[in-house]
Amino acid sequence: MKNYVSLLVSFSFAFILWLVVNLNGEYEENFKAEILVKNIPTEKSLKSDYPENINLKVKGQGWKILPIYFFYHPKIIIDLANIQKNLNIRLVNNHRVMFILPSGVKVVSVEPETLSIELDKKATKKVPIVLDFEIKKNGYDFAYPPRLNPDSVTITGAESILEKIQNIKTGKIIIEKEQKYEIVKLPLVNPNKRLITLSNETVEVIYSVDQIAEREFNLPVQVINLPQDKEVILFPPEIKVVLRGALSSLVELEYKPNEQDKNLKAFVDYRDVVSDKTGLVKPQVIVPENFKLISFSPEGLSYIIRQK
Template identity: 30%
Template structure:
């Protein structure tokens, strides 16, 4: 019984293989996506023009040939720049002969797009700071407590002169991080742009995530700056209270002497309302919520 089962299974497998072999010998039509590659640039030149990463070929051929194209190594449609700079308007049908691997395997029915335009220009280098493209979402009550750290914080970018000379920074790709509630380290890539390369394409990012809280400071003396000779200024009152917000670890270390409140004599002279808002200098990574009082009256005396 078992022997008969083996014979039956082998017969079925052989029949399937025979059917596939016969079927794939027929002629089929299909679409094939092929990587577009530009070659033969002049030394030190490239293009930053927007070009399709792949082109679509409508092809006709035996099933075996079409299968080998789709499941084999990634194939390229190579277009020579011809060693020239400036504007290029290329009809891709004119490059079928230089891509003989296609013609020897299948018949090309259609190419999309059938033409490309690009500008070949000089390559320059420029060092640019890295900025964040991250989309951050925090758990309730949490947030970013200090500046995002990038490692490296700047990179050397090589690319076409017309693009690179106007660039002031390089932004990472968009990456979403959700429900953050503690210090986080991650890696993020820089965007792939035609004609560009980087001294480092992978950036390490450090996020200082903390619980965000408020802290009150009272009885902070307000100084008066640049009082002229034989002038006296009295502030009413001369002390303020204020509330600041920031990460719990940062606020926990803050002392009153890290803040400075003041008004300038010039602002008093220019004032027409009888009261002024004091200026408050604060440490990094904290934000002011309110001043109390937010305006101070004053008296100027001469002697």
């Protein structure tokens, strides 16, 4: 046991001695350096993207370089104060460029040697938020359009870039089961965090997923805008309407003529009747917001106009 401990101590001492001798030497090593841009003029925004990292070759004693391997991340800061036009910036020996490296470590070379910086007028734009989703369960869909809070976001960046952006998507949500009522918070997907800023980073989504079904209704057809001295008799007086929607909502949906329900209704306009030259007038159907009209029949109604 004593021999084992002595051997271990001797080995450790030898290794430390070897490490001290070698780390005192001078080395050249390659690393990735992060690029940071600061002091962009307030009325300007970056128009062109730039690499997130570039190749950096440095030189220094091993003791100085060693921290970069473990916890020190090289950075290159580019100062754009008072810049009003596009320019090519040489990264080495430039008063606008600062290298953040451990003391005693020097820059040998960078690749690429120059960066192209393009500026444009800063602009803001309000765009809708679009839900990115996938419903895995066959035969199921949203019981009603998902509600997003907020439903839009203000984006800021170069005017020429914002012109091409029509909406901002959420992070994708995958729905694998029936959800009667669910509230989730989703991140917004920024097309380019270095060039565009968003007024908020998340959105609240309220949704319900239910089995989708179809149901047939017999709806009486009303005549609107009818003069007091006229009467229109339709043949047939009602139509069959097929709606698609969430099963639970379809079961509860009813036609209530006495309540003058405007959400489920079939009608023809008297003005369309008197201007008709075919002998058939097409009814119009209004359905609730969360349902889809699949079909109605007949699509044309014959009629008689009578004086009261």
